[in-house]
Amino acid sequence: MKKPTLLNLIFSLLGASFVLFLLAPLVKMIFSAHASTLAEALADADVRSAIALTLLCALVAMIIGAILGVPLGYLLARRSFFGKRFIEALVDVPIVIPHPVAGIALLLVFGRQFFGGRFFSNFGLTIVGDVPGIVVAMLFVSAPFLVNAARDGFLRVDPRLENVARTLGYGPLRTFFTIALPLGWRALLSGAIMMWARAISEFGSIVIVTYNPKVASVLIYDRFTTYGLTYALPVAVILVLICLFVFALLRGINLRPGHQVTLI
Amino acid sequence: MIRLIDISLELGSFALRSINLEIEDGQYFTILGPTGAGKTRLLEIIAGLQVPDSGEIWIGDKQVNELPPERRHVGFMYQDYLLFPHLSVRKNIAFGLRGQSPGETGSRIADLSGLLKIEDLLNRNVADLSGGEQQRVALARALAPRPRLLLLDEPLSALDPQNRRAVRRELNAIHHQLAMTTIHVTHDFEEALVLSDRIAVINHGEIMQVGAPEDVFRRPTSPFVASFVGVENLYRGEIVREEKGELLGSNSFNAIFQSGPLRLLVVAEYEGPANAAIRPEEITIATEPSHSSALNSIYGTLVDVEARGPLFQLKFDAAVPIVAVLTRQSFASLQLEIGSKAYLSFKASAVHVF
Numbered sequence: 001m002k003k004p005t006l007l008n009l010i011f012s013l014l015g016a017s018f019v020l021f022l023l024a025p026l027v028k029m030i031f032s033a034h035a036s037t038l039a040e041a042l043a044d045a046d047v048r049s050a051i052a053l054t055l056l057c058a059l060v061a062m063i064i065g066a067i068l069g070v071p072l073g074y075l076l077a078r079r080s081f082f083g084k085r086f087i088e089a090l091v092d093v094p095i096v097i098p099h100p101v102a103g104i105a106l107l108l109v110f111g112r113q114f115f116g117g118r119f120f121s122n123f124g125l126t127i128v129g130d131v132p133g134i135v136v137a138m139l140f141v142s143a144p145f146l147v148n149a150a151r152d153g154f155l156r157v158d159p160r161l162e163n164v165a166r167t168l169g170y171g172p173l174r175t176f177f178t179i180a181l182p183l184g185w186r187a188l189l190s191g192a193i194m195m196w197a198r199a200i201s202e203f204g205s206i207v208i209v210t211y212n213p214k215v216a217s218v219l220i221y222d223r224f225t226t227y228g229l230t231y232a233l234p235v236a237v238i239l240v241l242i243c244l245f246v247f248a249l250l251r252g253i254n255l256r257p258g259h260q261v262t263l264i
Numbered sequence: 265m266i267r268l269i270d271i272s273l274e275l276g277s278f279a280l281r282s283i284n285l286e287i288e289d290g291q292y293f294t295i296l297g298p299t300g301a302g303k304t305r306l307l308e309i310i311a312g313l314q315v316p317d318s319g320e321i322w323i324g325d326k327q328v329n330e331l332p333p334e335r336r337h338v339g340f341m342y343q344d345y346l347l348f349p350h351l352s353v354r355k356n357i358a359f360g361l362r363g364q365s366p367g368e369t370g371s372r373i374a375d376l377s378g379l380l381k382i383e384d385l386l387n388r389n390v391a392d393l394s395g396g397e398q399q400r401v402a403l404a405r406a407l408a409p410r411p412r413l414l415l416l417d418e419p420l421s422a423l424d425p426q427n428r429r430a431v432r433r434e435l436n437a438i439h440h441q442l443a444m445t446t447i448h449v450t451h452d453f454e455e456a457l458v459l460s461d462r463i464a465v466i467n468h469g470e471i472m473q474v475g476a477p478e479d480v481f482r483r484p485t486s487p488f489v490a491s492f493v494g495v496e497n498l499y500r501g502e503i504v505r506e507e508k509g510e511l512l513g514s515n516s517f518n519a520i521f522q523s524g525p526l527r528l529l530v531v532a533e534y535e536g537p538a539n540a541a542i543r544p545e546e547i548t549i550a551t552e553p554s555h556s557s558a559l560n561s562i563y564g565t566l567v568d569v570e571a572r573g574p575l576f577q578l579k580f581d582a583a584v585p586i587v588a589v590l591t592r593q594s595f596a597s598l599q600l601e602i603g604s605k606a607y608l609s610f611k612a613s614a615v616h617v618f
Contacts, residue, residue, distance in 0.1 A: 164346050167406075
């Protein structure tokens with residue numbers, strides 16, 4: 001048997017403490033909710049509509065993020081242009097600013113009296129205080145994950161494969177759809193699921209932009225402040241289980257060889 | 265005809281400087297130079313994948329500078345083949361046949377896979393192919409849309425030596441069969457010599473010399489070309505196996521190399537058309553004939569002597585030109601002068617045949 005070194009001993013102790021710190025609250029929470037209260041919560045129409053609203057808004061945000069973010073990721077991976085580094089930094093900004101701040105910033109653009117809000121009201125869409133506001137907030141805070149995943153995914157596709165396609169008579173757009181997209185799709189899918197998961201768990205900006213109708217995280221907060229821990233807990237457990245499921249899906253994609261996607 | 269006029273490109277520390285080249289239709293043209301000389305960039309410029317800072321690119325009677333790669337009809341094969349990993353072999357080859365009827369596509373694939381002997385691979389996954397197989401598939405893919413020009417970037421360098429010789433012969437055969445104008449980039453002078461109609465030697469982004477292979481190898485016009493490819497004793501001829509040509513090792517045997525009046529004992533691995541090269545320093549000079557049968561001994565007349573640092577370079581006329589080198593001391597002790605006759609001896613194994 002190998003002799004334990006001092007480093008292994010110390011680092012294992014420190015590492016184990018951290019793992020325990022991550023695991024304890026999650027496990028404790030999941031097991032503190034009785035099956036009966038979980039079933040009760042699931043039967044609650046408010047809870048069900050909040051969860052449905054959350055999943056749906058996150059999905060819409062993800063689709064919009066894919067349509068707008070994948071082309072940006074491709075440009076960042078393939079082209080060099082003035083201001084590229086600035087844009088790369090900008091994409092990460094929503095990850096580093098406090099999310100209530102992001103919510104306030106969004107109010108200043110999409111509020112009824114501001115240009116974003118006025119623009120969408122032409123199409124009969126109210127952003128702030130309504131469902132579209134949830135989508136906008138989710139998109140703002142979670143799109144960076146998809147843009148970065150798309151950029152990294154396209155970076156791993158050899159640009160010379162696209163060169164070969166060009167010499168075989170394919171224009172740039174057709175080359176994108178026949179080479180870059182099919183070869184980068186796993187990274188894109190992984191980034192999209194990551195974005196979806198991040199959108200489901202968003203609270204700080206949504207609570208400012210659209211309190212009602214409530215998404216799951218807002219509902220949990222609302223129950224906690226109004227009725228206390230006992231009423232917030234079952235909803236929290238249901239949300240955490242959904243998030244863990246999505247996360248497991250993501251790991252499943254990532255575990256295939258050669259397709260690691262980092263979070264940032 | 266392909267013409268490059270004054271092509272220049274600067275990319276960081278790398279630069280192509282005022283490249284001028286003319287390539288006749290049907291020619292096999294080789295761009296020969298060390299790694300990092302700018303060969304791949306030059307091919308990418310011709311294909312339209314890289315935009316030069318200045319200069320003109322002409323394909324036929326059309327200036328193509330403004331044409332994107334998809335409209336230049338140029339086949340391109342990279343060194344590492346770059347087959348599309350998400351497509352089968354058949355779909356790789358069919359990739360450039362977009363817009364043709366299934367019948368046309370099928371017959372084109374059948375023709376090419378017959379030509380390149382890859383019929384059995386068509387339904388395979390490209391990840392399961394060997395290097396040599398990948399290369400054939402990549403070649404078929406490039407040839408499929410009948411390009412006006414074929415660009416090959418170090419096509420043989422990723423193969424092992426055995427495969428390389430076989431594929432080299434096939435490239436040659438295919439070129440003659442299709443009469444396809446081909447530009448082949450390489451750092452290997454044997455490859456260039458065996459395949460090319462004409463060679464351009466490039467170094468540090470500049471064309472150093474252009475000419476027929478023998479001219480470039482025998483008469484380098486610059487010290488760089490001389491040191492990179494220069495072979496003074498180079499002969500084109502044929503290898504004939506001796507009747508009881510003894511087997512040496514696994515697949516080499518004693519043979520005769522014939523080139524006009526020149527007959528050399530050589531150690532060969534195959535018969536047929538070949539080149540032979542002898543390094544001047546492998547040749548010993550004597551005034552008496554040698555009696556060893558393992559030695560080539562050629563009687564020649566000294567026609568020129570040139571001092572090269574500590575050595576003398578001696579040019580002999582023995583029906584073919586032969587160059588040898590001697591130290592000053594040996595030269596003095598042999599008491600040779602222009603017009604002297606001498607025996608030039610070298611081992612059969614000193615003759616490099618390829």
